[in-house]
Amino acid sequence: MRTILIIEDSEDQRNLLGSLLGSRYRLFMEGTAEEGLKRALVVKPELILLDLGLPEMDGYELCNRIRSIPDLESVPIIILSGQQGVEAHSKAYRLGADNYLEKPFEKEELLAIIESKLKYANKLMRKTIGNLTVDLKNGAAMINGEKLDLTPKEFKILAILWESVDQVVSREAILKYVWDKTHVSDRVIDNHVTALRKKIKEASVRIESIYAQGYKLLSN
Known part of the structure; x- marks a missing residue:
């Protein structure tokens, strides 16, 4: 079962994502950036769902830090955030995010993006010459x-x-x-x-x- 790390400070959102993804993937959930980073270093997730409005360290900074760590630099990061507009999207992409979905997001769209990212990542993880x-x-x-x-x-x-x-x-x-x-x-x-x-x-x-x-x- 593929591993996804969810870093989201809202318990309601964590519960929603757990209900949506729990039967399909192995999930780990954290409510702060610091705990999320610690968990990522231990479990080496295959994909990260990241909220931007986290306490203390926000999602932008966490995304940037994840991309600076060799063991995590290629992990797909999907932003799930209530922040809207081109500026928020552009900043997230510049810092290394792969996708950005505004809340409330369409469940089917999120599932399709996750499936696509994991399928592509799997091809990159095994190569033959x-x-x-x-x-x-x-x-x-x-x-x-x-x-x-x-x-x-x-x-x-x-x-x-x-x-x-x-x-x-x-x-x-x-x-x-x-x-x-x-x-x-x-x-x-x-x-x-x-x-x-x-x-x-x-x-x-x-x-x-x-x-x-x-x-x-x-x-x-």
Whole structure:
């Protein structure tokens, strides 16, 4: 069952959304931005329904913060808000929202948007190049259908390179995505990349070092 996080301060709205979506999806609900962010970091939802009029930190700021977190930056965000007009819509889109529905919204429209977003996101989460398949959702990589024995950090390196195939990914980007705030030397990154290269040597892709820049994943 697909996972949706609802961040909405109105209990009535949470109950309404729960009745509408509860039989279709696995739901998590929070009433504040801070609690919503904490929950998102733990459950890694596949879609977020976000109200703008939240106490303390509003939905705009929360949307912006979610988009700055590597593990959450690609999660679809649908705004559900009573704020109307082009300015509210434009601000939400600039900060990373995918859709904006004004309250009261049409239930069928919301269901259709959710279904569309999850269907598209599912395609992005599993990709194949030649004989190598990377399943970002389940944290697995396979060559000719056989699962590779990758460490969590090796998989995260492969994932960030995979999402930017044929483009240079800087050491700084890899460091932030894989090690977060932990400081490690370039040598540590190199050692992990070397180990990853050995494990995908039979794949139809290769990792190329780009001097003074970073790494690039190329198809053979």
